[in-house]
Amino acid sequence: MHPLFQKGLLFVERRCRESKIIILIFALLVVGWLSGTDREKIFTLDVSTEVVRFSVTDPLLSEWMIGNARLIDNPFSEDSEGVVLGEHSVLMLNIGTQVRMQRHGIETVRLLLTTDKQASVGRIEDADGRSTELGEWALLLVEVSGHPLVFPFRGTLTAGDDVAIGVNSILLSGTVSVVEQQLLGNTHYTAGVEDLDPGDRIQFWRQHQPVTGMPALAIVDGFIRAEPMEGFSGPADALALVAHGQADFVQVERLGSAGYQVRASRWARFLHDPLLAAAAAALALLALLLECSSKCIEFTKLWRGQDKTSIAADTQASDNKNGTQA
Amino acid sequence: MPGANIMDKTIFSTLLLILLAWPQSRVYAQQPVAQLKSHPFEEQFHDQAPVSGRVIAGVTLTGYASSALLSLVLPASAAGSSICVQVMTRNGRYWSKNTFQLPASISATAVSLEYPSEHQKFLLQQQSDDLAVLGTARECSDTDTGTVYLSSTGNERDAEPVVSVFVNSGRSDTYLSVKNDVNKRSPARCQMIQQGRRTGYDTICRIKLSELAASQENLDIKIVRRRYERMLPATEFMLKLPKLD
Numbered sequence: 186m187h188p189l190f191q192k193g194l195l196f197v198e199r200r201c202r203e204s205k206i207i208i209l210i211f212a213l214l215v216v217g218w219l220s221g222t223d224r225e226k227i228f229t230l231d232v233s234t235e236v237v238r239f240s241v242t243d244p245l246l247s248e249w250m251i252g253n254a255r256l257i258d259n260p261f262s263e264d265s266e267g268v269v270l271g272e273h274s275v276l277m278l279n280i281g282t283q284v285r286m287q288r289h290g291i292e293t294v295r296l297l298l299t300t301d302k303q304a305s306v307g308r309i310e311d312a313d314g315r316s317t318e319l320g321e322w323a324l325l326l327v328e329v330s331g332h333p334l335v336f337p338f339r340g341t342l343t344a345g346d347d348v349a350i351g352v353n354s355i356l357l358s359g360t361v362s363v364v365e366q367q368l369l370g371n372t373h374y375t376a377g378v379e380d381l382d383p384g385d386r387i388q389f390w391r392q393h394q395p396v397t398g399m400p401a402l403a404i405v406d407g408f409i410r411a412e413p414m415e416g417f418s419g420p421a422d423a424l425a426l427v428a429h430g431q432a433d434f435v436q437v438e439r440l441g442s443a444g445y446q447v448r449a450s451r452w453a454r455f456l457h458d459p460l461l462a463a464a465a466a467a468l469a470l471l472a473l474l475l476e477c478s479s480k481c482i483e484f485t486k487l488w489r490g491q492d493k494t495s496i497a498a499d500t501q502a503s504d505n506k507n508g509t510q511a
Numbered sequence: 512m513p514g515a516n517i518m519d520k521t522i523f524s525t526l527l528l529i530l531l532a533w534p535q536s537r538v539y540a541q542q543p544v545a546q547l548k549s550h551p552f553e554e555q556f557h558d559q560a561p562v563s564g565r566v567i568a569g570v571t572l573t574g575y576a577s578s579a580l581l582s583l584v585l586p587a588s589a590a591g592s593s594i595c596v597q598v599m600t601r602n603g604r605y606w607s608k609n610t611f612q613l614p615a616s617i618s619a620t621a622v623s624l625e626y627p628s629e630h631q632k633f634l635l636q637q638q639s640d641d642l643a644v645l646g647t648a649r650e651c652s653d654t655d656t657g658t659v660y661l662s663s664t665g666n667e668r669d670a671e672p673v674v675s676v677f678v679n680s681g682r683s684d685t686y687l688s689v690k691n692d693v694n695k696r697s698p699a700r701c702q703m704i705q706q707g708r709r710t711g712y713d714t715i716c717r718i719k720l721s722e723l724a725a726s727q728e729n730l731d732i733k734i735v736r737r738r739y740e741r742m743l744p745a746t747e748f749m750l751k752l753p754k755l756d
Contacts, residue, residue, distance in 0.1 A: 236682075257740060260684055260686065260700075260737050261686075261698070261735065261737075261742075263742060265740040265741060267740070287739065295739045295740070297684070297739060299684065299700075301702070321700070322684070322700075324739060324740060326739075326740065343705065346682055347708055347709055347710065348710075349603070349679065349681070349709060349710045349711075349713065350679060350681060351679065351680070351681020351682065351683070352681060352682055353681075354682075388706070402706075438707075438708055440710075443558075444708065
């Protein structure tokens with residue numbers, strides 16, 4: 186082999202090895218950054234439950250038609266009948282009002298309104314525009330007849346109740362799923378779905394609240410649908426709840442375990458995020474190409490070495506032959 | 512060098528002062544100890560929370576200094592009697608119930624409990640609202656007398672003295688009223704715990720000691736619960752208060 190060609194081969198080989206390491210490190214860093222960066226996550230709760238509790242943060246969403254409901258406004262009253270409201274009564278809730286909605290099967294929907302602020306929980310307006318201000322505590326018994334009722338809300342939510350002595354209203358079934366934002370564009374992908382068990386208690390959480398930096402309940406949007414009494418008989422009917430909201434995780438309290446958190450798995454990004462999947466594929470292809478190139482160089486070297494040995498052997502054989510003849 | 516000498520003396524004096532002050536801040540006055548009467552010591556600790564509890568899970572006094580892990584804050588009249596002490600965590604993982612024999616005379620208000628628990632570390636890690644202690648005037652094998660003594664978990668020593676009544680309300684609306692309150696206040700709404708597991712108890716009712724009449728020795732407490740349109744049977748007990756400074 187020409188010495189200049191041999192020198193060039195060595196130079197290329199050394200450069201290849203260096204650049205291979207640099208490219209691999211760079212590609213790994215890119216993939217690490219893509220999979221590690223924090224992204225917007227939207228959790229969706231879709232459950233059938235006997236009890237839901239939320240604290241109102243946007244009263245405009247919580248103006249509900251509660252026609253013919255019965256109102257009890259004294260927590261110490263022995264009277265369980267209360268006052269019957271007009272057919273077109275509308276309930277308007279105040280910010281901070283805590284709503285506990287309960288229903289067994291197709292029974293009456295119970296709306297318990299309380300507040301910790303020593304203020305009114307809201308007011309009720311009838312068809313004539315007359316307004317009745319409520320106190321710190323109010324219970325509304327709503328009979329769902331003829332058509333279903335839908336109660337939209339925005340606030341901090343707790344679905345279901347943790348099982349203990351005296352608890353008779355629980356979450357029955359459902360799922361919690363999480364969709365995550367793709368790196369580029371305003372599109373999302375499903376990063377995971379978890380089935381919930383009867384008796385679970387669900388809360389949406391933010392890892393760091395903007396003001397205090399402490400973990401806090403996340404504000405979510407949702408609605409509760411109560412089917413009419415006619416045509417339904419199963420206990421699973423109760424209340425259908427769907428809620429969506431940005432959160433860092435969903436806390437599931439479960440009897441018989443320490444509970445667990447539902448989070449968006451980072452591994453899901455490799456499967457569902459096109460950019461990350463493409464980056465991972467490119468990295469694999471790059472690794473393959475580098476491996477192929479290094480093997481090619483090794484083969485060339487080997488071939489050159491064998492070639493050189495065979496030439497030397499041929500030369501020696503011809504020399505020996507010449508010597509014998511002489 | 513005279514400057515260096517003065518500096519050395521100052522450092523030495525400061526160190527001496529810290530050394531003298533350190534043990535005083537750590538050690539409280541010697542408290543009398545209530546001896547464990549029931550043997551063996553009965554306690555349970557589960558990795559998985561069991562469902563348990565009664566309406567009143569505990570009555571504790573926060574903001575009261577105590578050197579022991581658990582202690583009772585007692586009037587002098589309780590001396591020599593037996594007290595049944597039930598300890599429960601909010602998540603229901605820890606539970607114990609044992610009878611203690613009080614000393615024949617009580618010189619201090621706080622009486623430490625001889626508490627040979629295998630789970631001291633776990634109990635020490637609990638926040639004040641996560642540990643309920645109920646001391647009742649009886650032996651644990653006897654029927655309930657309805658007389659309750661204050662307990663202390665030694666947490667939040669600098670806080671304002673507050674009596675906390677831990678209630679297993681079954682997720683009902685809970686109100687506390689003091690029947691012999693000289694101020695005749697209306698029942699106060701209790702606070703339902705919203706976060707975390709609530710297997711042992713779910714509601715805390717608080718009474719600020721500063722709001723009560725100084726001469727009060729017994730508090731007749733009534734817990735009223737309402738589950739939606741139905742009133743649940745009221746729970747009443749008498750809380751024996753010590754003379755607190």
